[in-house]
Amino acid sequence: MGGKVSCTLGEVTNRADFIIFWGGNPAECHPRHFTKYSLTPKGRFVPDGRKGRTAVLVDIRETPSAKAADIFLQLRPSKDFEVLTTLRALIKDQRVDPAAVAETGLTLEQLQDLVDRMKKARFGAMFFGMGLSMTRGKHMNSGALLNLAAEMNAFTKFVCMPMRGHGNVTGADVVLRYTTGYPFGVNLSRGYPRYNPGEFSTVDLLVRGDNDAAFILGADPGATMPQPAIEHLASIPTIVLDPKVTHTSRLSRVHITTAVTGVSAPGTAYRMDEIPLPLAPALRSPYPTDEEVVRRIRRAVARRPAWQPVDENVRSAIA
Amino acid sequence: MWLGKNRRRLDEFFDVEGEKSEELRIVGDAGRVKWIGRDMTRGRIAVEGHAGMHLGSRMAGGAIEVSGDVSDWLGAEMSGGAIHVRGNAGGQVGAAYRGSLAGMRDGTIVIDGRAGLEVGQRMKRGTIVVSGGVRDFAGLEMRGGTIVLGAAELRTGAWMLRGTIVVLQSIPILPTFAYASTYSPTFLGLYAQRLKRLGVEIPVDEHAGAYRRYTGDAAIPGKGELLVWEPRG
Amino acid sequence: MSPTTLRVTGGRVYDPANGVDGAVRDIAIRDGKIVDSVDGGRTIDASGMVIFPGGVDVHSHVAGAALNFARGLTPENYRAARRFLHAPGRRQGLGGITPTTFATGYLYAGMGWTTVNEAAMPVLTARHTHEELHEVPIIDKSTLVLMANNEFVLDLLEAGETERARHVVAWLIWAAKAYGVKAVNPGGVNAWKWGRNARVLHEPVYGYETLTPATIIEGLAAIVDDLGLPHPVHLHCNNLGIPGNVETTIETMKILEGRRAHLAHLQFHAYGGDDWGTMRSAAVEVAEAFNANPNLTTDAGAVLFGDSVTLTADGPWQHLLYQLTGRKWANLDVENETGCGIVPYVYKDRSLVNAVQWATGLELMLLIDDPWRVHLTTDHPNGGCFWRYPEIIRLLMDAEFRKEQLRQIAPKARERIVLGDLDREYTLSDIAVVTAAGPARALGLTEKGHLGVGADADVTIYPGTPDGDGILFSYPRYVLKGGEVVVEEGDVRAVTEGKEFIVHPPSDEGTAEYLRPLFEKAYTMSFANYPVEIERVKGADVRPLH
Known part of the structure; x- marks a missing residue:
């Protein structure tokens, strides 16, 4: 029931002989992924590099990544969950309904062939993109692929990871987990962390208009979020920290220009496999770093009278 | 009650009347009030209007009635008692909170209107009835209990292990469900009677149609059943 | 700001390292150290209370990529966890099975423990581990770096190049800014990368010609001794958790003859029987062999009934456990180095296997003669949470209570254990040994675990009588860390920053150049980014070698 079976990208480079990309287009979105990690490099146990690997692309349309794959499986939009659930059954030699399978755009024979190849692999790796995780079914689609990878380990070695991007989103996830226990959608308004995706995740809070201020760092929700969320951001005090003026800056009350992390500000970035990489700035910036701005705001806030909880039960729980 | 991070008195927001009692009436729009009836074990709450998220969450006994709509996580992880919503509900009705192994453990939820995603997710026992339709993933990872749905969108019963889902309209069936047999409603008589006591009628006239029975989900592999009403002719 | 002098008067002192067994003594503290006497400053009246050296945890998982993975996997545990509210000077957090960083510091200090050894760190993610440890307040910390499945080291051991292996190990320790060397399931984690395991100590590891788990164990123990590290090789034996693994464990002790070594969480390695149905405690055999090997230390890795999250570099074992539980x-x-697996688990007293595990941990602590060589741990969070140590202390001190508890467990389990026959009861002095003095000595931390002049003023003051549940050590009145009162009357009063102990063993100058081409083939980051910069280890305290 759920879980995540993963590895660092070097394991893929050194061992993976069977790779599935699902709902992603690395050729255009992660252009170094094929050449640096997953397809072409020679690895310790894959001495022939690209020739030693079989690559499968599963997507709803033939993207430029399809050219890089040995097998391209084109399914109908929003059928990922159906296909993945079918695969979970097929690896366990369960029967499925061929007619219902055909509605996904793929045939039972194609899926059975995929399963046979997966089981013959020495080390299989699955990567998924937003074509899986942000289409109908969302987290359940990702869950289906993660489950499939976990279950494949009864037959051979398999791992699975999301193709994350957009700055240091993995780093935010990592730091939130060790400071609050939860990866995202954390609510600290009661003085301790609470978590409930759908209730406390940013987009849901904004759409419902639950928050009365916004502080935005390293993101541009004004460009990506649905209209009600954007309208709410425009109606409340919104503060943006960004090296450049973003869509969100334009609807915010305050925009603070900061130094570009990795170019003129130091720090740590986490790769999609959660390996921490030190950032050594090459240039100097006239602008303060994000960290410096946040520290100064914190100092100013700390001068205000402290908010203390009044709930005796909660207070005594500390003891 | 809490307003954000601040604790406030109930009477700052509502006119409070009457004595301490096991019967509670909430009149007006409580659509943004969360956690009404959380952990309740007995008594009765009547909401005349809407109610917010987590209504009756983890309740173990008693009854809640809402005349309007409710939001997500209605009766989430509840273990007993009864909830009746006359309007619509959000998603995750009777579901497990993220990460939990079990959703609803027992009790009854009846919704006269529609409901959202993941109704009855990971439920182990109890009954959920949604007379209107539900969205995707009803009975997701269900491990027991009964769900009755007027209609459903996609992926009904996905990854279910055990339990029964009755749908009163034709629905898309996952490839991992196998058609097993067609039930004459005659044999669902007792079942129908039990549902009738909850105020829900399912078709029982064998001249009108029959229930197609599917088993699954083979992905687990599970032994759940889907009963889909098919009118005759 | 903080008082530079402090006196604790009138308490009964348990300081076994200095031969003090319950005598009423005054303790004087100046500038964070214990001294002969002081004038002025605050005085804590500890009359009627008992005074212990601050606890030292020799084996716990409190930070790092694996633990952080576990946090993300189990949000349901946090919903029931103790809450730490944000307050001036104190950060928010959650306790529970895998506490968040700030909460970890508060919980350890709140229990009276002041030093913790994080037992499993890959080099590749060491930078992250140190960042997390920096956010664990109050307590002092050290880390062990994973070595027994590192392909550079294994390749050298296979080739018989022990001297170069030593240089490489030394280089990697400093690259990771670690304190010691951890060996987990030698060879087995590497084999798991092909979905296999290393079950037999004298058979070649999958993918190697001659290298066996035994050669890895021998090789690393020798290297750690030769480098003069303060803590010996810290070994998680092969076949963890598997019925019948007693043979592997005893054979491992033979391989280690003449070498220093610490056997981690011995409970998980002390089972007889052939399968889950016939599993029994083999604590008697294991303790007997252990008693005869004075070169070894160990920790209990005791199990307590209730929720846990199992978390180990032992990937193959975790896959087995996943298949057994069918849960998460x-x-x-981790490329070239190691792996890790995480499975949430519930130990149930009505389960035969779990009841045997529960008894085995206690049996080992009662059957190993020398309390200086067996330390109190639960292999947190594997066998139970560290904040439940007081429950184990009660079981160790009270034979009657143990017998009562025995009645609760699966009846069939009672035939598979000897716990009911053991009447030994730990004394307060024994408790001070297994919680502080012994582990400090095993870690080579000379100023920890005792209250003699020159020691760090890490002092825990407990009430003299048990609490309502019969537990003596659940609630210290005062905890002093480096001479500061960090806990008083059950609340965190001062949030200090702890140190991080590391070592810098010498390696040949050419080691980096030897490793560079190998690294560039095996890894997917730049070699220059691999070692952790010393500035990133906050409060680093480089310790001397032997």
């Missing part, structure tokens, strides 16, 4: 599983293989 996370796995994270």
Whole structure:
């Protein structure tokens, strides 16, 4: 029931002989992924590099990544969950309904062939993109692929990871987990962390208009979020920290220009496999770093009278 | 009650009347009030209007009635008692909170209107009835209990292990469900009677149609059943 | 700001390292150290209370990529966890099975423990581990770096190049800014990268010609001794958790003859029987062999009934456990170095296997003669949470209570254990040994675990009588860390920053150049980014070698 079976990208480079990309287009979105990690490099146990690997692309349309794959499986939009659930059954030699399978755009024979190849692999790796995780079914689609990878380990070695991007989103996830226990959608308004995706995740809070201020760092929700969320951001005090003026800056009350992390500000970035990489700035910036701005705001806030909880039960729980 | 991070008195927001009692009436729009009836074990709450998220969450006994709509996580992880919503509900009705192994453990939820995603997710026992339709993933990872749905969108019963889902309209069936047999409603008589006591009628006239029975989900592999009403002719 | 002098008067002192067994003594503290006497400053009246050296945890998982993976996997545990509210000077957090960083510091200090050894760190993610440890307040910390499945080291051991292996190990320790060397399931984690395991100590590891788990164990123990590290090789034996693994464990002790070594969480390695149905405690055999090997130390890895999250570099074991529980599983293989697996688990007193595990941990602590060589741990969070140590202390001190508890467990289990026959009861002095003095000595931390002049003023003051549940050590009145009162009357009063102990063993100058081409082939980051910069280890305290 759920879980995540993963590895660092070097394991893929050194061992993976069977790779599935699902709902992603690395050729255009992660252009170094094929050449640096997953397809072409020679690895310790894959001495022939690209020739030693079989690559499968599963997507709803033939993207430029399809050219890089040995097998391209084109399914109908929003059928990922159906296909993945079918695969979970097929690896366990369960029967499925061929007619219902055909509605996904793929045939039972194609899926059975995929399963046979997966089981013959020495080390299989699955990567998924937003074509899986942000289409109908969302987290359940990702869950289906993660489950499939976990279950494949009864037959051979398999791992699975999301193709994350957009700055240091993995780093935010990592730091939130060790400071609050939860990866995202954390609510600290009661003085301790609470978590409930759908209730406390940013987009849901904004759409419902639950928050009365916004502080935005390293993101541009004004460009990506649905209209009600954007309208709410425009109606409340919104503060943006960004090296450049973003869509969100334009609807915010305050925009603070900061130094570009990795170019003129130091720090740590986490790769999609959660390996921490030190950032050594090459240039100097006239602008303060994000960290410096946040520290100064914190100092100013700390001068205000402290908010203390009044709930005796909660207070005594500390003891 | 809490307003954000601040604790406030109930009477700052509502006119409070009457004595301490096991019967509670909430009149007006409580659509943004969360956690009404959380952990309740007995008594009765009547909401005349809407109610917010987590209504009756983890309740173990008693009854809640809402005349309007409710939001997500209605009766989430509840273990007993009864909830009746006359309007619509959000998603995750009777579901497990993220990460939990079990959703609803027992009790009854009846919704006269529609409901959202993941109704009855990971439920182990109890009954959920949604007379209107539900969205995707009803009975997701269900491990027991009964769900009755007027209609459903996609992926009904996905990854279910055990339990029964009755749908009163034709629905898309996952490839991992196998058609097993067609039930004459005659044999669902007792079942129908039990549902009738909850105020829900399912078709029982064998001249009108029959229930197609599917088993699954083979992905687990599970032994759940889907009963889909098919009118005759 | 903080008082530079402090006196604790009138308490009964348990300081076994200095031969003090319950005598009423005054303790004087100046500038964070214990001294002969002081004038002025605050005086804590500890009359009627008992005074211990601050606890030292020799084996716990409190930070790092694997633990952080576990946090993300189990949000349901946090919903029931103790809450730490944000307050001036104190950060928010959650306790529970895998406490968040700030909460970890508060919980350890709140229990009276002041030093913790994080037992499993890959080099590749060491930078992250140190960042987390920096956010664990109050307590002092050290880390062990994973070595027994590192392909550079294994390749050298296979080739018989022990001297170069030593240089490479030394280089990697400093690259990771670690304190010691951890060996987990030698060879087995590497084999798991092909979905296999290393079950037999004298058979070649999958993918190697001659290298066996035994050669890895021998090789690393020798290297750690030769480098003069303060803590010996810290070994998680092969076949963890598997019925019948007693043979592997005893054979491992033979391989280690003449070498220093610490056997981690011995409970998980002390089972007889052939399968889950016939599993029994083999604590008697294991303790007997252990008693005869004075070169070894160990920790209990005791199990307590209730929720846990199992978390180990032992990937193959975790896959087995996932298949047994059918619940959640996370796995994270780390290129060239190691792996890790995570499975949430509930120990049930009505389960035969779990009841045997529960008894085995206690039996080992009662059957190993010398309390200086067996330390109190639960292999947190594997066998139970560290904040439940007081429950184990009660079981160790009270034979009657143990017998009562025995009645609760699966009846069939009672035939598979000897716990009911053991009447030994730990004394307060024994408790001070297994919680502080012994582990400090095993870690080579000379100023920890005792209250003699020159020691760090890490002092825990407990009430003299048990609490309502019969537990003596659940609630210290005062905890002093480096001479500061960090806990008083059950609340965190001062949030200090702890140190991080590391070592800098010498390696040949050419080692980096030897490793560079190998690294560039095996890894997917730049070699220059691999070693952790010393500035990133906050409060680093480089310790001397032997």
